[in-house]
Amino acid sequence: MKSYDLITPEGTRDLLYEECIARRNAEETLRGIFLAHGYSEVITPALEFYDVFNNKTRNIRQESMYKLTDEKGRLMALRPDSTLPIARIAATRLKGCALPLKLFYTQNIYRSNPKMSGRDDEITQSGIEIIGGERRRSDLEALCLAAQALDMFDSSEVRLEIGDNGFYKFLIKQLQIEDDEAIRVLIKNKNTPELKVLLEEYSGGEKEPAAKMLLGLPALFGAGEVFDKAEELFAFPELKERLAGLKQTYDALCELEKGERITVDLGLVNKADYYTGIIFRGYIEEYGQAVISGGRYDTLIGSFGGEELPAVGFAANINAIAAAQSNRVAVKKPDVLVYAKDGRLTDGIRRCRELAKSGVTAEFFDGEDINAAGQYAKERGIPRIETV
Amino acid sequence: MKDSKKIRIALTKGRLEKDTVGLFEKAGYDVEQLKNKGRRLILSIPGTDIEVVLAKAADVITYVEHGVCDMGVVGKDTIDEHSGSFFEVCDLGFGRCRFALAGKKGENFYEGIGVKTIATKYPNVTRRFFESKGMDVDIVKIEGSVELAPLLGLSHGIVDIVETGTTLKENGLEVYEDVSFISARVIVNPVSMKLKKAAIEKLVEKMEHYKGE
Numbered sequence: 001m002k003s004y005d006l007i008t009p010e011g012t013r014d015l016l017y018e019e020c021i022a023r024r025n026a027e028e029t030l031r032g033i034f035l036a037h038g039y040s041e042v043i044t045p046a047l048e049f050y051d052v053f054n055n056k057t058r059n060i061r062q063e064s065m066y067k068l069t070d071e072k073g074r075l076m077a078l079r080p081d082s083t084l085p086i087a088r089i090a091a092t093r094l095k096g097c098a099l100p101l102k103l104f105y106t107q108n109i110y111r112s113n114p115k116m117s118g119r120d121d122e123i124t125q126s127g128i129e130i131i132g133g134e135r136r137r138s139d140l141e142a143l144c145l146a147a148q149a150l151d152m153f154d155s156s157e158v159r160l161e162i163g164d165n166g167f168y169k170f171l172i173k174q175l176q177i178e179d180d181e182a183i184r185v186l187i188k189n190k191n192t193p194e195l196k197v198l199l200e201e202y203s204g205g206e207k208e209p210a211a212k213m214l215l216g217l218p219a220l221f222g223a224g225e226v227f228d229k230a231e232e233l234f235a236f237p238e239l240k241e242r243l244a245g246l247k248q249t250y251d252a253l254c255e256l257e258k259g260e261r262i263t264v265d266l267g268l269v270n271k272a273d274y275y276t277g278i279i280f281r282g283y284i285e286e287y288g289q290a291v292i293s294g295g296r297y298d299t300l301i302g303s304f305g306g307e308e309l310p311a312v313g314f315a316a317n318i319n320a321i322a323a324a325q326s327n328r329v330a331v332k333k334p335d336v337l338v339y340a341k342d343g344r345l346t347d348g349i350r351r352c353r354e355l356a357k358s359g360v361t362a363e364f365f366d367g368e369d370i371n372a373a374g375q376y377a378k379e380r381g382i383p384r385i386e387t388v
Numbered sequence: 389m390k391d392s393k394k395i396r397i398a399l400t401k402g403r404l405e406k407d408t409v410g411l412f413e414k415a416g417y418d419v420e421q422l423k424n425k426g427r428r429l430i431l432s433i434p435g436t437d438i439e440v441v442l443a444k445a446a447d448v449i450t451y452v453e454h455g456v457c458d459m460g461v462v463g464k465d466t467i468d469e470h471s472g473s474f475f476e477v478c479d480l481g482f483g484r485c486r487f488a489l490a491g492k493k494g495e496n497f498y499e500g501i502g503v504k505t506i507a508t509k510y511p512n513v514t515r516r517f518f519e520s521k522g523m524d525v526d527i528v529k530i531e532g533s534v535e536l537a538p539l540l541g542l543s544h545g546i547v548d549i550v551e552t553g554t555t556l557k558e559n560g561l562e563v564y565e566d567v568s569f570i571s572a573r574v575i576v577n578p579v580s581m582k583l584k585k586a587a588i589e590k591l592v593e594k595m596e597h598y599k600g601e
Contacts, residue, residue: 118454157583190475190581222585263582283579288455289473290579 011113011121022326023124026152026318027106030126033148034104039128042103044085046110050075052084057274057303060084064111066121078110082125083274083297083313090131091306099132099309106318120319127294127315131301135310139249139278139296140256142312146292147257149316150282153324157285158261160292161221162253163268164246164278167230168217170238174210175202183214188269190218209235221265224250230266249278274300280314284324291320334363337382339373348388355386362386395580395587398441398448398460404572405442407482408461414598437587446470449575458580458588464570465549469510475581478574478592480599487513487567490556491538491545497564507537508547517547517567535559 008014015023031041050067053060054077066078079085082105094101106126113119128145130138147160168187172180186195195215202211216233220226227247234240246264254262268279275295282292294314302308336355340348348364355362363382365373370387377385399405409422412433421431422440431440441457446469448460453472460474463483467476487510491497497504505526508514518525530537530546535555537543547567556562574592581588 117450159582161582189473190477190576192477193479194476221582265582283582285579285583288453288577288579 009121010115011119013120017331018326018329019322021329021331022322023318025329026321026325027124027126029152030149030316030318031104031106033145034126034128037102037145039102039104042086042089042105043107044079044082044089044105046078046108047076048079048085050077052088053077053080055303057299058084059274064113066110066112079107080109080111082107082109082127082315083129083300086129086313087297087300087311088304090129090309090311091301091304095306100138101131102128103131104128124318125315126318127313129311129313131311132309133312135277135296135298135312136245136249138310138312140252142294142314143249143253143278143280144256146280146282146294146314146316147253147261149314150261150284150292152321153284153291155284155286155324157283159263159283160253160257160261160280161263161265161268161283162246162250162278162280163221163265164242165269165275165295166242166277167234167239167266168214168269169276170236170242171210171214171217174236175207175214184269187214187218187267190267192218213239218267220267221263223260223263224254226264226266246278270295274303278312282316284320286324287317287320289320291317332361333381333383334361335382336360336362336384336386337365337373337377337380338362339365339370339385339387341370341387344388351386351388393587394437394439395459395584395591396439396441396457397591398443398451398457398462400445400448400460400462400466400572401442404445404461404463404483407480407572408595411480411595411598414600415594438591449474452575452577455577455579458577458584459591460575461572462575464568464573465510465513467573467575468513468516468568468570471512473578475576475578476573477576478596478599480572480574480595482599483572484570485549485551486569487517487547488550488563489517489545489547489565489567490550490561490563493560493562497545504545505543506545506547507534507543509534510547513567514547535561 053065054062060080065080068076070076086103090101104127108122108124110122113121128142130142150158150160177183183198186198199211199215202208213233220230227243230243234243250262250264270279274297276298277296279295281290284291292314296312298310299308301311338348338352352362352364365376367373367376373385399408409419413419417436418434425431429442433440443451445462445466448462449466449470449472451457452460452474465487503524503526505528506514507528507530509530511527511529514527528543534546534548537546538561539559545564549570550556550563553563574595576588
């Protein structure tokens with residue numbers, strides 16, 4: 001039988017030395033930001049019941065989940081997302097606690113990607129959830145934290161983009177479309193030519209205005225001028241009101257952060273349709289996908305049987321942050337190599353411990369003679385040998 | 389590392405490449421390098437920030453998805469077979485053909501209750517097509533001339549790209565049903581679209597304008 005004992009599964013990797021340092025730096029920096037803003041950390045199991053992720057309102061594709069069974073034959077999944085388990089916690093163990101809940105996490109998610117696509121199946125995410133806060137305030141707070149997280153990317157081109165899938169959902173409702181998946185995908189892909197063909201059936205009818213607005217969504221992205229264009233396009237008062245709300249958040253965000261980094265895309269329609277309002281993404285030039293992604297999910301906690309609580313959150317892709325920084329960090333070399341002569345073994349270990357306690361990085365030499373210690377120190381780049 | 393000002397566009401080698409270069413020429417770009425490319429795979433258009441990469445169809449999608457190319461020109465057939473996450477912003481109108489279900493002339497494909505076997509170079513397109521009909525089929529992946537499969541008795545039908553239908557006719561086959569229509573599309577990496585909006589939109593507009601009908 002073929003043995004696979006020399007390689008890791010596709011989409012996973014071993015991290016060595018600088019890669020680990022870059023990873024931990026990214027995690028700790030974000031963790032510091034979240035802690036400093038009063039967030040509390042949670043860790044959820046990597047292994048959960050499949051049902052947590054599979055429900056009409058928690059639309060995670062079953063093909064993308066790693067699944068296994070427990071001893072009773074129940075279906076389990078390696079968590080493909082951290083927001084869903086946290087919503088579960090909010091609806092159960094944290095039920096009745098003072099609101100808002102401000103939680104953060106740093107943990108891995110697992111997604112089964114098409115093979116040979118060069119994508120990570122194991123991604124470390126660090127993110128926050130604000131549960132039970134006033135909507136506009138929570139949205140702005142979450143966005144500002146996302147902007148801070150984005151600042152960690154030392155990239156020349158950085159964008160934080162906000163949108164709101166409420167426009168889309170409202171228009172789909174107006175058109176009374178039951179199965180909107182085809183339309184959603186076309187809008188997501190900004191495929192206006194095909195969208196036009198698909199919406200042709202409404203032309204001339206009473207639903208034509210709504211269809212026209214839907215057709216306009218993919219092009220509504222860019223800087224602040226998008227709001228003027230949208231104001232022109234949207235004829236329904238509900239949409240105008242929603243737009244005004246988003247504009248307020250946008251203006252506040254531009255005031256707080258570097259305004260040229262903030263953009264809008266009203267055609268953002270995520271697959272995870274637990275989002276019910278504002279949606280946002282962070283982009284950097286060096287990475288072909290969004291490195292931050294988040295949004296508002298006001299019905300998710302209710303779907304776990306709890307009280308309906310408004311909530312907003314985001315996750316940052318630590319793998320991407322770390323990859324962007326790994327050539328800028330270096331492994332710290334020990335300051336001193338401690339060599340113990342024959343018969344002085346315990347003294348050697350003791351000396352090593354003393355040094356380490358005093359803040360000197362001291363490595364104990366495990367070889368037998370002083371010449372080997374010299375050779376080893378040279379190879380490792382350790383500047384000093386102390387013989388005990 | 390990519391130059392942040394450059395727009396890198398991947399073209400599908402062959403006919404789509406020729407048509408796109410023709411379009412660039414009509415748009416007034418200097419396409420001298422593109423026409424006399426020799427064996428080079430990365431070319432530039434003098435006087436612009438556009439860099440052209442030549443790749444196989446499926447690779448155009450891969451490069452664009454990963455963001456190492458900002459945009460690409462690729463057939464809808466490849467998009468349908470490989471899918472992926474990118475913006476599909478423009479139908480260039482050339483490279484028109486269709487996916488069709490075909491088989492031996494005069495036979496009724498849907499007759500009988502047995503599971504049908506379909507030979508194809510496009511298993512994903514085929515699977516989706518029959519899934520939408522609620523039909524269970526066995527799919528056999530073929531690399532070369534798919535028309536052979538029903539003739540040799542390997543399959544009941546084929547799903548393949550049909551342009552004029554001449555190959556089918558000459559081999560005693562006929563189209564039973566159209567599956568979907570194909571033409572060349574402009575695809576864009578979502579992050580590039582956001583970071584280089586003005587430059588990409590300008591190029592897409594130009595392509596849209598000169599594509600003709």
